[in-house]
Amino acid sequence: MSFVPGQPVTAVVQRVEIQKLCQGENLILGFSIGGGIDQDPGQNPFSEDKSDKGIYVTRITPGGPAESAGLKMGDKIMQVNGWDMTMVTHDQARKKLTKKREDVVRLLITRKSLEEAVKHSKGSHPSHLPAQTNARTTKDRVVL
C-alpha cells in the first residue's frame, strides 16, 4: 500500500458509507484515526510500509456507525467525500471527517485483505466476491 508521492497510485479499494450518529450536539462516526504527514509513520502499527503517512483507522467503537458500515481497524482511508486523504496532516483529516454540515461520509478505504482477495480470485470479476451486508460497498480497482 505504499506509493511514491507524485506517482499515480493503484490500490484495491472499498467504498464505505457511514451515517453519522447524532449524539447530543455532536455527530460522531465511531472510530479513531491515526497518521498524517505531520506524524511519525514509524509508529503506525497498521501500515505495512513504515514510511506510509496515510490516515489509518486505529479503533472502531463497537456498535457504532463505523462498525455497522463495515469499517475495520487497520483500514487506510484514501478519500473522504472525495477529498484526498493520502497526503494530509492529521488535523486536516480529522476536519474532513467531522464537518458538521455533512451527516454522511463516504470513504474510500483500502486494506491488505482486499488486495489478497483480488489476487486470489486471480483477476476474476469483482462481482464474484462475497458482498458485504448492511452497507453499500463495491470493490473497485481504482486509479487515483
Next chain:
Amino acid sequence: MPTDKYADMEEKLWILEDLNMMYIRQIAVSLQDSDIQKKIDHEIRMRDGACKLLAACSQRDQALEAAKSLQTCSTRIMAYMSELQRMKEAQVMQNVPRRSSDAGPMDDRLPCKGKVAISDLRIPLMWKDTEYFKNKGELHRCAVFCLLQLGGEIFDTDMVIVDRTLTDICFDNTIVFSEASPGFELRVELYSCCSEDDYSAGSTPRKLASKLSSSLGRSAGKKLRAAMEPGACSPVSNGGAAPLLLPVPSVPGPKYHLLAHATLSLSHVQDSFRTHDLTISGNEECSYWLPLYGSMCCRLAAQPHCMTQQMMGGWLKVKQCGGDPKTWTKVYAVLKATSLFCYQRQEDVDANVEPALTIGINKETRIRASEKDPHSKGQNICISNRYGGEEVTHTLNTESREDTHSWMEAFWQHFYDMSQWKQCCDDLMKIELPSPRKPAPVTPKQGSLYHEMVIESSDDLSSTVSDILARRMQELELRSQLGTSPTWMSVFEENSPKSIGFPVRPCTSRLSGHSPHSPHRLPPRSPASPHRCPQPGLLSSDASLTSDSDSHCSTSPCSHRHGWPEPSSNFSLLSSSPSRLRPRTLSLDAKLSTLRGRGYGGGVAFQCSCQPPSSSLLAPHPVSSRSPLSQRSTQTTLSCSSSTSSSSSSNSEGSHSPESSEGGPFSRPSPARRSLRNLRARLDPRNWLQSQV
C-alpha cells in the same frame, strides 16, 4: 609638571611593591614553609605576565581575559600573604608559654575534611522593560566573572560577556575545593568590568580626559569619567576587607570591580539547586553596573571524607543477637560512609564484591562496649540499630583490647564527623569532576533562550518546540567537549536501569470538539493503565530513556510549556546517586510533576504507540510495573527515538488512550491544560496521534 608626578607616583608604588615582596619572602623563609612561598612566587610571576600582556595586547577580549587573570592572581597573593601572616603569628604565639586557662577544649577532636563543589552558578538579571524588550538605549556590555574563595583556595570562573539580551549570567564551571572543614565559608564574588570602548584609565592626562568627557554624550561621558577616577564607584578590588599589604599596581587596561558577593557555608549545602542572596556593591552610576536581581542560584555539594574514604578497617568477629548465639563469623570489616561493611576476605573490599554483612552506622545507631568477656580476649562492642520497629543488635569481638579501643575511637570519630557535617552525611552527594578539556570555543554572543527560539509562524508549526530544543542540544553537544548535557537534559537522562521511570512528556491527542462522550463508546479495555504515561517522543534521539513505568510522576518531567528558567548552556551535575533512587528536586520540576499528577488521565487522550490488536489488549498491565518491562519499554523507547524501524506489533505498550471518558478515577483536566496538551501533542511530529471522529 603633571606627567612627572604620575611617573613618580607609579615608581614609588612599584618600589613599595618590591619591598613588600621581599618582606613576604623573608617571612616565608623564616617559617620554613616552602610550599606557600612557592605558591606566592608562582602567583607573582603570573601577575607580572598578566600585566605585561595587558600592556601589550590590542584586542578587547584579550585585555579582558588578562585583566581577569590579574585580578585572580592579586587575590591569590593576598590570600597567601594573609595565611603567611597567620602562620607567623601562630608560631610567635607558640613560643609564648601558655597559661592553663588558655588550654583548649577537652575534647580536641577534629572533624574530617571534605570536598566541597559548587557548580551551575546562575545569576538572574533584572533589566528594565524598555531596555530588554524594546531594545532602547545603547547596548551596554559588561564582562563578568566569579571568584570563589574557600580557605586558601581561590578559583575563578570563565569570563562571560553580558549585555541586555541576556536574562541570566551563567557560569558552567564546576569548582571543587579539596580540603574544606565543616565550618567552611565559601565566598563568592562577582566582578564586572565595562566592556565598551576603550576606557583605559590612568594613562590619559587629566586635561584631555575632561575635555573628552565633556564633548561626549552625557551617559558616555559619565561612564568615561567614572572609569577615569578610582572614585566612589570602584571599591578596592579585594572587597575592601583586609588592609592592603600590597597596593595593586595600576596597569593600563580594563579593571574589574566587585559587583556583588555572597558567603556560603554548610547550611547552604544541598544536593540540589538553591537560591542564595547576593550583597550588591556599587550603584547605577558605576560603569560596571548590572541590574542584578539580587539572588544567585547554584548547586553546592559537599563530600566529607568520612563518606568517601574508608575510615577504619580490620578483622572482627561478628555475631547477631537473636541469632545463633554460638556462632561468631570472622569478617574483614570496613567502616565507610553510613555503614560497616563486613567482607569475608580482605581482597573483597577492592574487588567490588558485595559485603557479606552490612551494618548501618548512622545517627540513630547506638554503640557501646560491653564488659570484658571472660571467654575471649578482647571486649565486645554492641551495635544497635532500629529497623522499622525492631531493634537489631550486632556484637563485634576484636582480637585485643587495643583493637577494641581503636575501633571505638573510630566509631566516635565517625559519629563526631557526622554530627559536624550534618546533612552531608545522610547520603553521598555526587560531585562530577570536570574533565580536563580544551577551552570551549568562545561563542560570539551568548544569546538567551528567547532569541534562539524561533518559531515559524506556519500553520503546521512544523518546527516545533521540541525540534528547536533538540537542535540546540545537538549544537551544545557539539560545542562542549565535555559531553555532559545541559541541566535540563539531565531530566531526560536515565538514572539507572532500575530507576523510577521518567515520565517523559505526555502527549495528547486532540479531542475533537466533542464534549463528553457517552458511556457506550467506552472501549472495552481493562482500565489497564490509567496512570500509564505514554511514550511520547523524546527530545532527541540521543537521550535514551527507559521509561518504565510511567506513572508516579514522582520524578520530574520536563516540559516546554513554560519558558525555561534555566538556560541550557549549563553543566549538569548528576545529582543522583546510582545506589538510591532519588527524585530530582529541581523546584520547577517538583511543581510540574504535581501539576501533571493531578490533571493527568481522564479526559485527555494520550498516546503514542498505538494499540495492539485487541487480543493482547486485555492483558492487564499492572500499573506500576517496574519489573522488567524493559523489553517493551525499550522497544517503545526505541520506536520513539528512531523514526523508522521497529516492530509495530510489539509496540503495544498499552499506552492506549483511555480516550476521554474512561470514567474511572480521572477527572478531566481543565480546558486550559487540555488545550496546552493538545497543542503540544499536535506540535510534536514524533507522536502518532489518534483522533476520535
